[in-house]
Every structure is written in structure tokens, then in C-alpha cells.
């Protein structure tokens with residue numbers, strides 16, 4: 243089995259018995275291997291229906307769904323489902339089985355031998371960051387967040403090439419939801435599964451999706467695009483409203499400081515000839531010099547009096563704060579600037595050396611121009627290294 | 631048990647005792663010690679009747695519940711039929727059956743078994759119905775077949791309700807089996823109403839009735855123990 247499969251919907255229609263209108267009218271889209279495709283849209287737009295068609299929890303009225311180029315209709319539903327991870331908002335852990343029993347569900351259905359199942363359970367517990375002792379607990383003895391993690395581990399147990407997730411973090415408080423989202427993205431950076439992720443929260447969609455499918459009533463695809471494109475060029479009024487009036491701000495969450503054109507700073511050291519310093523200033527984008535130490539780390543902004551002698555003296559006008567990092571998300575960097583009530587701040591690289599200057603002006607310029615290469619969500623997880 | 635006492639008044643056979651305590655119709659420990667051996671056989675028969683009736687009843691009710699689990703429309707009719715069997719007075723059943731099965735254990739067992747069906751069917755059905763939809767959905771989504779879903783998820787989760795049904799069935803059958811002697815099947819009803827010093831003799835009532843109560847409690851605790859052992863997850867809350 244491959245680690246990630248492609249998924250394609252071809253003119254899929256789904257009518258529920260007795261319903262006046264089809265839940266899905268004519269849906270076509272394709273998800274690349276290893277991508278997170280988020281289905282988002284208002285309540286009743288057919289997100290859950292679309293997702294459940296993929297593993298034949300529902301049968302399409304017409305059209306076809308291809309998993310790795312092969313019609314799911316040609317497969318036995320139970321066999322197909324064992325190959326597709328399935329995680330839902332209500333989790334549906336088996337209360338009569340321990341955490342280990344729950345995680346081992348699909349491997350048991352696939353008749354793995356005991357040893358292999360056991361190893362896999364502990365591997366997954368480690369992957370989702372739960373201590374190994376939890377293996378013997380029952381779901382009733384876990385917190386909501388822990389249960390949700392176990393639900394994800396269970397869905398991943400047999401290493402399925404496709405993962406279906408229906409509002410998996412919907413019932414979790416905001417702080418834990420964010421943590422779970424980040425954990426999942428970190429996991430995904432390693433696993434590179436194909437994921438269909440359902441949510442009705444556009445912010446979650448923007449955060450999690452490589453591509454977002456916005457559905458409107460009747461399962462009609464309003465737009466299918468990467469998050470930045472959705473925010474830059476909403477296809478119609480519906481998408482515009484759905485992504486919200488603050489879509490320009492939302493884009494800030496999609497880019498890192500390193501992704502935009504930074505200002506060039508005049509960095510000078512104490513004892514440097516003033517003439518040389520002034521030459522640097524002429525080539526810089528702002529008319530104030532940044533004093534750095536021997537390791538090129540920012541010390542502070544120089545005052546005019548520092549330049550009155552032959553050589554640069556350590557006389558500061560203001561401290562270097564806020565210092566932002568190349569890896570910071572633009573939203574956080576902007577917040578830092580606003581909090582410090584300043585128009586600009588030095589940007590440092592991983593070693594702490596100055597790499598440029600971020601200014602409000604540079605930020606607003608970035609927001610109004612098309613980015614050429616945007617990072618994928620797994621590269622935007624705050625805190626830890628994306629490589630996990 | 632008030633029904634039993636009413637019945638007891640219809641069949642009082644008070645034989646005069648030979649000891650003073652007995653003549654006084656008192657509570658006579660010595661008499662009990664002397665006569666306890668006479669209760670052994672009725673007691674064992676009582677156990678046999680109860681256990682077999684509940685076992686047969688469970689086998690039938692369980693099978694019916696599984697059939698009705700797939701074909702929901704059967705729940706109504708099965709509940710109606712077992713409901714009628716439940717309300718039929720056992721005495722009437724004994725007399726109705728006698729021309730066919732004669733007097734004896736078979737007749738009594740049929741009547742007692744029929745009596746347990748409603749309780750057991752209802753509890754198995756209830757237990758299966760109470761399994762949360764999201765758990766079944768998760769199981770199906772994971773690739774369980776209908777059969778695997780039933781045996782690995784639904785039935786284990788229904789176990790507490792199923793055993794609760796067995797406990798009610800067992801205790802009520804212990805009481806009802808005191809009438810089995812009327813069908814010629816023996817049991818503790820025999821010494822209680824008919825044997826020894828009769829229903830009006832206190833020591834006899836204490837022993838025969840006490841054995842019934844003990845049996846009911848023992849079966850109840852046994853089933854409770856089974857439930858505890860079979861569903862450790864139920865205690866794992868908190």
C-alpha cells in the first residue's frame with residue numbers, strides 16, 4: 243500500500259431518499275497525494291455527505307469516486323474502509339476497549355499478528371504524544387483532547403493512504419483545538435497522508451488546508467484553491483462573504499516574515515568609521531542606523547550623537563525591540579510591532595544575526611501583491627520545527 | 631410474594647406436629663435441624679427449574695432479539711406475544727399444557743420459560759438500541775462488517791442491560807417456581823404449601839421461604855459478578 247493516495251470526485255451526485263433536493267448536485271474535484279484538502283462551507287452544504295461518499299459510508303446516486311485512480315465502487319465497502327482512516331467529531335471510541343484496544347482496531351480487522359499490533363499501538367501513542375501507560379486506560383478515563391488524539395491514532399493505525407476527518411477538533415475548547423491542529427500538522431509533515439478534512443470554520447480551513455474546497459448549498463463547489471488564492475481572489479460574492487471581510491488580515495497567518503520583501507538595514511558596529519556608516523545608510527531603506535554586536539545581533543537604533551566623532555559610538559536612540567524572526571508568521575510579527583508602538587523592527591535569522599528590517603509599510607506592500615510561492619500549512623506550525 | 635400467600639390459603643394442610651414447639655406453631659430451631667435434610671431435594675429441583683427456565687428463556691429471547699435487531703418491524707409483534715405469555719397466569723398454563731406434556735418438569739419448565747421471554751427480549755433489545763450511534767458509525771467507518779459490529783461492539787456494550795434482564799428474570803423465576811409443584815414438578819413449593827407441617831407452620835415457612843430468598847440472592851450476586859467481570863470498563867469512569 244502506498245503512503246498516500248490520490249482522490250478524485252467525478253460528477254458525483256447524492257440524493258437522500260425523500261429529500262426534496264440533492265445534498266450533492268454535481269461535484270468534481272481532485273486531491274493530490276499527500277495533500278490536505280479541506281471541505282468547508284455553511285451547515286447543510288454537504289461536506290459530511292461528500293466525505294462519507296469517499297469510503298462508501300454513503301453510496302453516490304451517480305458519478306464516480308476514484309482512489310488512486312481506481313473506482314471505490316469496485317471495492318467491497320468493508321475492505322475499502324479498512325484502507326481509509328476515519329475520524330469524526332464525536333470520536334466514537336469504543337468505551338469497552340482500552341486505548342490500546344481502540345488504536346489496534348483496524349490492524350485486528352486486518353489480522354495483523356499480536357506482536358505487530360502491540361508495537362504499532364506504542365508507536366502511535368508516541369506519535370500523538372500520549373504516555374505509554376495510557377494504553378491500559380479506558381476512554382472514560384481520558385480528557386476530551388486525549389480522546390481526540392486517540393481517535394486520530396486509531397484512524398492512522400493501519401497506515402492508510404487516505405484519511406477522512408469530519409470536524410475532528412470541533413468539540414474541543416479553542417486553546418486545545420489550536421494545540422491539536424498544530425500537532426496534526428506536525429504529524430502530517432512526517433506522514434504526508436492524503437487528508438480530506440471537513441470543517442465549517444474558515445480559519446481552521448485556512449490553517450489546515452493545502453487546498454480548500456468551499457461548498458455552498460447542494461454541495462456546489464464555489465471555489466477550489468489554495469488558501470492564499472482564496473483570500474486574494476475569491477471567485478464570487480459567496481466566497482468573499484464566507485472568507486470574511488478580514489481576509490487581508492487572514493493572509494497574514496499564511497506567510498512568514500521570510501516570505502516577504504524586507505527592508506535593507508544599515509547595520510553598524512561600535513568603532514566603525516562614521517564615513518563608512520553613512521555610506522551604508524545611503525544604501526539602506528530607512529534613514530536610521532542599527533547598531534549590532536560582533537555576532538551581528540541587533541543592539542539598538544543609533545542616535546545622531548553617536549555619529550559625531552570619527553568613529554561610531556554606542557549612543558542609542560532606542561532599543562532594538564521588537565526583534566522578529568525570519569520564521570515568525572506575519573500576523574505575530576505585526577502584533578509585535580503594534581504592541582511596541584513602532585513602525586519597524588529588526589529581523590533576525592536563526593543565529594540571531596540581523597537579516598533586514600520589517601516595517602508596517604513592507605507588510606502592507608506584501609498584502610497587496612501576489613505572493614509567488616506560499617508555504618504549505620505544515621510549514622507554518624508555530625513553536626516547534628515543522629520537520630517535527 | 632403476596633400472590634403466593636393468597637394461594638397458600640387455598641391449600642392449607644395443617645398436620646398436627648409431635649413436639650410442643652411445633653404444636654404451638656412456633657419457630658422451632660430443633661425441628662429445623664432435624665428436618666433440614668428433607669429440603670435438599672426440593673431445593674435442588676428448584677435450582678434446576680430456575681436455571682433451566684432462565685437459560686432456555688435467554689436462548690430464545692436472545693435469538694429473537696438478534697432477528698428483530700435486523701428487522702425492526704418484528705420488535706412490536708414479538709413484544710406483544712411475549713407480553714401475553716408474561717401475563718398468562720402460570721396455573722392456567724400448567725392446566726393448558728397438561729393434556730399435551732403431562733404432569734412434570736417439562737410442563738413447569740415451559741411455563742416458567744415462557745414467563746421470562748418478555749423481560750429478556752426487552753432488555754437485550756434495549757441494550758442493543760442504547761449503543762450510541764456515533765460508536766456504530768465509527769465502527770462501520772473503520773471497516774467492521776455487520777456481524778463484527780454486532781459481536782465485537784454492540785453486544786459487549788449491551789451486556790450490562792442484558793445481565794440486568796437476566797437478574798430480574800432469575801429472581802422472579804425463583805419465586806414463580808414455587809408453583810411448579812402444582813404441575814407435578816416439585817421444587818420448594820412442595821414443602822412450602824404441601825409438605826412437612828404445611829403453610830401455617832412457621833418453621834417450615836421460614837426454611838422453605840428462606841431457601842427461596844437465599845437462592846434468589848445467590849443467583850443475583852452470581853450474575854452481578856459475571857457482569858462486573860465481563861465489563862471492567864464500566865467501573866473505569868472518573
Ligand SMILES: Nc1ncnc2c1ncn2[C@@H]1O[C@H](COP(=O)(O)OP(=O)(O)OP(=O)(O)O)[C@@H](O)[C@H]1O
Nearest residue numbers: 258259261265284285286287288289290291292442
Ligand atoms: N441521512 C440523511 N437523510 C436525508 N437528508 C440528509 C441526510 N443526511 C444529510 N442530509 C441532508 O443533506 C444535506 C447535507 O448534509 P450534510 O450533513 O452533508 O451537511 P454538512 O455540510 O456536513 O453540514 P454540517 O456543517 O451541519 O455538519 C442537508 O440538507 C441535510 O439535511
Ligand SMILES: [Mg+2]
Nearest residue numbers: 289290291408
Ligand atoms: Mg457535517
